[in-house]
Amino acid sequence: MYTFKPLLLTCLLSPALSRADLFTDMMQSMNEHMQQMEAHMKHMEDMMQASNKFPVVAPAIAYTISEDKDAATIEFKGIQSDKELNAVAGENGDNLTIQTPQGTINIRAHNRILTVEVSHKEEQKKEDKGHTGATVSMSSSSSSRLCKQRLLLNNVDVEYNQKNQILTIVIPKEEGKAIPIAIKKK
Secondary structure, three states: OOOOOOHHHHHHHOOOOOHHHHHHHHHHHHHHHHHHHHHHHHHHHHHHHHHOOOOOOOOOOEEEEEEOOOEEEEEEEOOOOOOOOEEEEOOOOOEEEEEEOOEEEEEEEEOOEEEEEEEEEEEEEEEEOOEEEEEEEEEEEEEEEEOOOOEOHHHOEEEEEOOOOEEEEEEEEOOOOOOOOOOOOO
16 A cells, blocks of 8 residues: 655654655655555556456358248358267257357247347466466357248258358248138139
8 A cells, every 4th residue: 555654743843854755755745655656557557568468369250141932041151069969959940059168059030031140258377476367368250141031940950060160051041831811803
């Protein structure tokens, strides 16, 4: 904690001090205070430099969406996994979640709107010279696309090409049903 010698207290205790002595005493107290601040700022700077040694986290997973007459296809590139990937469909068949080492992929279909959300979170802890630092990096992206027909997420085809590091999801479209409408003549 920083403390200044109170000027009033100095004047009361030492009424015989000259103004020059008071000024010198005050300047010395300020100098001590500045040295303490400099030491603390040096410590803060060292901690900041130590925390900047963490690597930058890669952005969220890159993907493309394409559509043909029978299905919508989503390709996720750069998926690196030695383990089997699991896709979990929601109860209503309106969402699909896939956990990958690079992040979480969440796909939702509502009527004709296809939404793809990708998120990535990475935590790192490092101890350096008695200082412990932690970095949490998060990135996410989301996009929606209006499709020509309603999509069915409860019947998707998911394929992972480990060699090319590509995860492909083919989402079939709901077959259109012709609804006869009687037109009255007047």
